[in-house]
Amino acid sequence: MxxxxxxxxxxxxxxxxxxxxxxxxxxxxxxxxxxxxxxxxxxxxxxxxxxxxxxxxxxxxxxxxxxxxxxxxxxxxxxxxxxxxxxxxxxxxxxxxxxxxxxxxxxxxxxxxxxxxxxxxxxxxxxxxxxxxxxxxxxxxxxxxxxxxxxxxxxxxxxxxxxxxxxxxxxxxxxxxxxxxxxxxxxxxxxxxxxxxKTPAPGLPAPKRPVVDLSELAKAARTNPAMKGTPVTYSGTRIVEAALVDAGLLSKARLDGHFGSDTVAAYAAWQRKLGYTGRDADGIPGKTSLERLGGKYGFRVVA
CATH class of the missing domain: 3.40.80.10 (Peptidoglycan recognition protein-like)
Incomplete structure (x- = not known):
């Protein structure tokens, strides 16, 4: 992305x-x-x-x-x-x-x-x-x-x-x-x-890459599916959801900025695509899987 x-x-x-x-x-x-x-x-x-x-x-x-x-x-x-x-x-x-x-x-x-x-x-x-x-x-x-x-x-x-x-x-x-x-x-x-x-011309500004905070994203992912209390929202969720849509793992209709059950399921599918199984494919973003997604779709991960 x-x-x-x-x-x-x-x-x-x-x-x-x-x-x-x-x-x-x-x-x-x-x-x-x-x-x-x-x-x-x-x-x-x-x-x-x-x-x-x-x-x-x-x-x-x-x-x-x-x-x-x-x-x-x-x-x-x-x-x-x-x-x-x-x-x-x-x-x-x-x-x-x-x-x-x-x-x-x-x-x-x-x-x-x-x-x-x-x-x-x-x-x-x-x-x-x-x-x-x-x-x-x-x-x-x-x-x-x-x-x-x-x-x-x-x-x-x-x-x-x-x-x-x-x-x-x-x-x-x-x-x-x-x-x-x-x-x-x-x-x-x-x-x-x-x-x-040809190498890039000197002084040409590189396009800015969106940044996703892993801790904030994981917090949103753990809270929203259970719907306990007030759902945790995080702006980076939409960036990750857009990547999952582009990967064909999430319906565009579910791109809403909330890491709900559909997004958890889509992220779990991404983890399985990377070879994870069992609890390692629970739909909660981890550092390695998120960095792999960011590397493919153009966002940067901070812990």
């Missing part, structure tokens, strides 16, 4: 990768956050716009159209290789996709076929629209392909991801064909080489 970068960190990461970045209007505050959560983030999604013309494309992606309000992405990559930032936060770019694909992206494993539309991608992916007709004929200039490579590498570098965290819309949602004109396998190969050949 990874919290989205701040807008400042996001902008710095792109520029540190050597990109020409153009800030469009109030991009930092232009989002669809009122429609649902933004984050945890797990990857980068690449699209083509099915449009022609630089100005028209940028404006469309910023404002949207009837039935689909903008922003339609976080950045527009034009044919010149410039990145136009049009929004930051939740954006209408990914739509519903396959939960098996999301789990593969999180684990940075080969992607399974996308045959379901059951998971909110707008919450979990940075999105970039690339100016192209998407007909397989419209060319992809070298500068534009290099910008896609750099954008993806910049975000992966900032979050500590590898190239498997970058996917195309066609790999996420059944029926989609974008981006068309190059393969995502070839782009991931380019991103991998870039990540392996």
């Amino acid at each position: 990874a919290a989205p970068m701040s807008a400042d960190t996001f902008l710095a990461a792109l520029r540190a990768e050597g990109l020409t970045v153009i800030e469009e209007g109030n991009w930092r505050d232009h989002n669809r956050n009122h429609m649902g959560p933004w984050g945890p983030v797990h990857g980068v999604m690449i699209h083509h716009t099915v449009t022609k013309g630089h100005d028209h494309t940028v404006n469309l992606c910023r404002t949207g159209y009837s039935g689909l309000p903008g922003p339609l992405c976080h950045g527009v990559i034009c044919k010149q290789g410039h990145v136009h930032l049009v929004g930051y936060g939740r954006a209408n770019h990914a739509g519903l996709g396959d939960d098996d694909v999301l789990r593969a992206v999180i684990a940075e494993e080969p992607l399974p076929p996308d045959n379901e539309s059951n998971t909110d991608g707008n919450r979990h992916f940075y999105g970039f629209e690339c100016e192209n007709l998407g007909d397989g004929v419209d060319p992809w200039p070298a500068a534009q392909l290099e910008a896609i490579e750099k954008v993806s590498a910049a975000i992966c570098r900032a979050h500590g991801w590898n190239e498997r965290s970058v996917i195309g819309h066609l790999e996420w949602q059944p029926g989609k064909v974008d981006p068309r004109g190059f393969t995502m396998a070839s782009m991931r190969s380019r991103i991998s080489k870039r990540l392996g050949s």
